[in-house]
């Protein structure tokens with residue numbers, strides 16, 4: 544019997560399996576379609592802080608996560624010898640209107656107060672100019688913000704590195720190709736798609752958009768579902784852009800220069816869609832806006848178009864921790880648009896809670912029990 548069954552091999556499930564393995568637990572990770580086959584197998588990989596104003600527990604949690612991810616990734620890369628494509632490039636936000644500059648100047652002050660770690664200070668600089676054509680002069684008519692906290696990672700390399708680390712861990716078994724169709728907490732058992740049963744001492748549901756069905760099924764009656772899917776489309780361009788350049792963010796468009804001569808552009812945000820994995824004219828429009836923002840991308844060839852489903856918990860916040868109806872089930876999902884920056888820390892919290900050895904806090908609004916209470 545596995546001590547811990549992790550359902551889902553996306554960014555959430557992989558960090559959870561790693562944290563549990565490091566605690567010495569026997570782990571079985573099951574993914575129905577394959578490691579990284581969900582939203583985590585995408586292209587963008589922007590690790591973007593929340594705004595530094597109106598500080599709260601959620602912003603502090605994300606800040607701590609964005610600071611600590613550096614050492615987590617360094618350890619992972621050293622262990623596996625694989626690059627995750629991580630770099631703290633910072634982010635540029637063009638300011639097209641004068642009043643946006645005034646607001647940005649206030650945020651400069653906010654960042655000085657809140658973006659402070661033990662031995663490091665991160666900034667929200669308001670600047671007149673940035674790198675040539677990154678972003679273009681028209682978009683940045685009133686300057687731009689350069690935030691030094693944002694970073695980027697290659698989603699697929701990150702997933703590959705976490706996967707590789709698990710394959711080398713003697714106490715971890717990774718099963719791909721058969722999903723979990725039912726969890727029976729009262730028997731400490733999960734049933735796979737082919738009817739095979741797996742016993743567990745504890746189970747973590749980290750199945751991205753597939754989590755919500757599993758959570759709803761093991762929950763006492765809820766007024767609605769625990770979460771939904773929000774589709775996103777993104778594209779990868781071949782472009783010889785300096786990979787040290789910051790992520791550009793403006794009006795929902797992200798442009799991320801990666802290490803390997805590619806630039807990712809994202810993302811649409813679609814609450815209704817006919818086909819979850821197709822790309823269409825909404826992506827064409829996004830690419831058009833990206834090229835206006837960053838004229839350096841003018842002639843860059845599109846080499847991949849991609850779509851995926853983001854897990855959004857009802858109430859929007861991530862959902863983590865022990866399920867209130869079952870001592871032996873925990874939840875780790877709902878990262879929506881920011882999972883890559885927070886998954887390692889949320890996973891650490893969930894595993895610590897199972898082990899009874901808490902080391903970090905999460906905001907009240909993240910707790911699974913509070914999500915469930917709001918749905919009753």
Ligand SMILES: Cc1cc2nc3c(=O)[nH]c(=O)nc-3n(C[C@H](O)[C@H](O)[C@H](O)COP(=O)(O)OP(=O)(O)OC[C@H]3O[C@@H](n4cnc5c(N)ncnc54)[C@H](O)[C@@H]3O)c2cc1C
Pocket residue numbers: 550551552553554555556573574575576577578579580581582583584585587588589590721722723724749750751752753754757774775776777809810811850851852853854875876877878879880881882883884
């Ligand atoms: C276009 C786009 C751009 C994005 N850009 C960013 C970004 O720049 N930065 C960022 O932080 N986030 C970004 N996101 C969001 C991010 O990708 C997701 O929040 C994150 O990948 C979710 O990870 P996850 O592990 O919760 O789920 P997933 O990655 O979806 O993984 C879930 C896994 O569970 C498996 N599974 C599902 N059901 C079952 C079952 N019943 N049994 C077994 N296995 C099951 C699936 O096969 C899948 O592999 C973006 C998303 C999209 C779509």
